[in-house]
Amino acid sequence: MIGATIFGEAARITAYQIVARRWVGGMILPRPVLEQVVSAVVMFAAVSIVISNVFAIKSWAHLAAIVGGGASVYFTMLFAISQHFRHTVLVTVDNTFGVNLTQ
Numbered sequence: 001m002i003g004a005t006i007f008g009e010a011a012r013i014t015a016y017q018i019v020a021r022r023w024v025g026g027m028i029l030p031r032p033v034l035e036q037v038v039s040a041v042v043m044f045a046a047v048s049i050v051i052s053n054v055f056a057i058k059s060w061a062h063l064a065a066i067v068g069g070g071a072s073v074y075f076t077m078l079f080a081i082s083q084h085f086r087h088t089v090l091v092t093v094d095n096t097f098g099v100n101l102t103q
Contacts, residue, residue, distance in 0.1 A: 032084055039077040046073045 012019045013033065020028040047070045057063050090101050 021036065032082065035078060035082040035085070039074050039079065042077045043070050043074040 009046055020026070047066055050069065051057065055062060057066060061062065079089060094100050094102070
């Protein structure tokens with residue numbers, strides 16, 4: 001599932017870049033994609049440091065901790081740097097729970 005998502009997104013971005021290169025004459029990297037890449041790199045670095053210095057994955061509990069920690073780092077980083085993502089999260093929380101966090 002994750003591999004298919006990554007492959008699909010990579011194919012979409014590649015197709016977008018091919019079209020952009022033909023129409024505009026160069027690469028166009030949308031800001032949300034750049035923010036996602038930055039967040040993913042930070043998440044990868046954090047997970048790599050934990051795996052190599054704190055503990056190796058020896059059980060399902062370790063794996064769950066690593067995946068959860070990586071997801072938390074990615075979410076926090078994206079929330080911190082992406083105005084679009086932050087707005088989406090806040091509107092979703094407001095619409096779902098009736099809690100307005102934008103005041």
